[in-house]
Amino acid sequence: MIVGVMGPEGSYSEKAAKLWMQKYSMSGSELRYFADIEDAFLATVQGKSDISIIPIENSIEGSVGVTLDLLLENEAKIVGEIVVRIEHCLLSKGGPEKVRVILSHPQGLAQCRHFLKKHFPDAELRSTGSTSHAARLAGEFEEMAAIASPEAAECYGLKVLLSNIQDKKENYTRFIVLKAGKKTLTEPETGSEKCSSSACKTSLIVYLEKDRPGALYEILGTFAKRKINLTKIESRPSKKELGDYYFYIDFEGHDSDALVKDALKDIKAKTDTLKILGSYPAFKTFRSVNIDKGY
Amino acid sequence: MIVGVMGPEGSYSEKAAKLWMQKYSMSGSELRYFADIEDAFLATVQGKSDISIIPIENSIEGSVGVTLDLLLENEAKIVGEIVVRIEHCLLSKGGPEKVRVILSHPQGLAQCRHFLKKHFPDAELRSTGSTSHAARLAGEFEEMAAIASPEAAECYGLKVLLSNIQDKKENYTRFIVLKAGKKTLTEPETGSEKCSSSACKTSLIVYLEKDRPGALYEILGTFAKRKINLTKIESRPSKKELGDYYFYIDFEGHDSDALVKDALKDIKAKTDTLKILGSYPAFKTFRSVNIDKGY
Structure with a gap:
């Protein structure tokens, strides 16, 4: 299996990939290095890698804009996540x-x-x-x-x-593990274990018309009334006009859970644009691995 | 009056400042240039400028992280906003x-x-x-x-x-106009006209405890049930730990409106950390100025 990361050697992406390969005992796999986030991301879309491991969010500086844009622009699904301690x-x-x-x-x-x-x-x-x-x-x-x-x-x-020159000593980056292809609902993901709802996360992108007051509130309500816990919500410009956004939402649960299925059906009825990015084991399940470089 | 901007001459910030000075007939004012966003922002906090004009959001690349962080870290209030067309x-x-x-x-x-x-x-x-x-x-x-x-x-x-080499031809940056000092509720803002609720915006920062499901939903509900329209919601890392955020919310209305006052009281009861950044005329009121470089 070829694992695509942003290179060259010595990158935090490489560290994330090694952690992932250790977790899934992928010792026969080969790391392949790409010039930047975009190239590493597109590698899996274009079949140059089987999976790609890409930074999406840092605890000091926030979301990686280019990664969010690429998730919208391409057919790739998230099959896992990894958190790496950053010591600049x-x-x-x-x-x-x-x-x-x-x-x-x-x-x-x-x-x-x-x-x-x-x-x-x-x-x-x-x-x-x-x-x-x-x-x-x-x-x-x-x-x-x-x-x-x-x-x-x-x-x-x-x-x-x-050493440790970042603005806060505690500094972590979250990476996502990507595979080519469109995510279809309730399809069990190969390469990532099936997980119970509390140990799993689902990620999606939703577009809400700018001039409909309360639209985001309604979407959040579909989760709140089912007591589904959101772990992240992020806005990203639609690039159509100023003040118009896509929302990137992560929540606890797997899309094969009845409750999540039901919530997604509800959201689909409220918006034309819903892109499910994937359901995957949340990183907290990694803690048992107890690798010092992890979270 | 001294107007602080990111310099040197020829910056988009300078263009925003000139638009602002034209709108408010501030021909006797003097532009002062600073090295970067942080210096221009701190100029007004430290009394080196009377107001500072700072980029906060771009229609292609999204929020300017450093500006969001500085709004949290410093006592400065937003008294206005300006949108400038960007032609890189x-x-x-x-x-x-x-x-x-x-x-x-x-x-x-x-x-x-x-x-x-x-x-x-x-x-x-x-x-x-x-x-x-x-x-x-x-x-x-x-x-x-x-x-x-x-x-x-x-x-x-x-x-x-x-010319026009940015990734989308339509490219706009929103700038905020800042003054030193803490925003106190219902205080009429000097230097910005009093505006009716539909022509006004209010900006705030709220911190929600990570592990309380539905907390953001409740906050949005305080607006939705009063039919107050949100114009922006943005998350920014708290820098305390990964997955912990401040939310930056802009909505229509002035904090001297009874409805807005009531909503803010409601939010205060739900969170320990609420920072009101300001109530100010929304940029759409500028459109009458009809300056070709504006929105």
């Missing part, structure tokens, strides 16, 4: 006094906003496709530093100048 | 064949994601504090290009290589 370090070939340019993924730069403002107010900031790509580039010149994982320092022969 | 151009000293490095604000880079991927897959991307800062830097080397406004091209003597 400042990595460089030279000493901290030489640093003029700091490279990272835009999420990495944003998660370290206070740090950068305080310690490197005059540094030039460069966006890269991934944190590990930043580390690889920083190996070229002493005046460059990367915000990336300690593993990336090892991969590219860099010194760790400072 | 690729600007450079040299021809398109020389471009190796593309600079812009992270929002500018994200709004042109498809364009960059298609036409400049190998270019190095650099983040700057603003689009106009990118344009100023791009004036230094022929291999650099900036994603910025046509006005920025004029300011820094650059050629417009390509």
Whole structure:
């Protein structure tokens, strides 16, 4: 099985993938690295990988916009999720006094906003496709530093100048595991175990007409009256006009549960645009694995 | 009156400020430029500007995370909003064949994601504090290009290589007008006209405990049962733990309206953390101004 991630080696995505492969005893699988989130996502849609593991949300900086957009634009289903602890370090070939340019993924730069403002107010900031790509580039010149994982320092022969530099010490990123194909209701997902409703999550995208007051309230009501717990709700621009949104909703339960089926039927009756992204084991079921790099 | 914006000259923030100054006949006012969103925001909190005009939301890329965080962290109130049409151009000293490095604000880079991927897959991307800062830097080397406004091209003597390069032709950014100080309920806002409820918006931040199912539904219910129309709801990580959020809600009406007062009282009873950011004229009241660069 080919597992697609954002590369190169030393990325947090790689760490997420290794955690997933350990959990499902996929030792025969092969990691394949892609240039950025979009390429890693499209790899599974285009058959270049069997599954792809993609960051969707960080506990400091929030949702990864490009991932949300790609979930809407493509036929891919979520079959699992993984949470990885993020410990950003400042990595460089030279000493901290030489640093003029700091490279990272835009999420990495944003998660370290206070740090950068305080310690490197005059540094030039460069966006890269991934944190590990930043580390690889920083190996070229002493005046460059990367915000990336300690593993990336090892991969590219860099010194760790400072550790845990993100704006809050506790920093986690949630990754989703994707497979090509359209999610069809109540179809049991291959590759992810069947889970009881409390241990499972379902993700969907819904579009609500802008000018219908109370539309979102009605949708949330379909969950509330069934005591289905929402774990996330996020708005994302429809890109049609300002103030017009898609809503991304995660909730507890599997779409083969009678209660969830019933709620989804109710929502379908209220909107033209409902995209079910998948039902999958929630990460909390991972805690038993007790891997130090996990949540 | 000093109006703080993200600079340097040629930024979209400057365009928003000029629109605001025209609307309120503030010809005697002075624009003051700051290095990035945070500095421009803090200028008004720290008394370096009387008002500051800050981007909060784009119709392609969504909310500006740093602005949402600053609204929570600081005592500043929203006294108005302005919408500006965004027409990103690729600007450079040299021809398109020389471009190796593309600079812009992270929002500018994200709004042109498809364009960059298609036409400049190998270019190095650099983040700057603003689009106009990118344009100023791009004036230094022929291999650099900036994603910025046509006005920025004029300011820094650059050629417009390509126009309207964002991923959707229709592209708007909403800016908020900020003043220092804590918002107190039913206080009439100086500097913004008193408006009728349908022409007004109120913005607030609410924190809901993660593990109380239906909490968000209840909050939305306080609006729905009074037929108060929500114009936006956005979640933002609390940064305490993954899956824990603040909700940013905008709705129609002024906090001096009896109905809104009543709804706010209801919400206060449901949560410990309610921050009212302000009641202010909604941008649609600007449409009569009919400035081509506006909405």
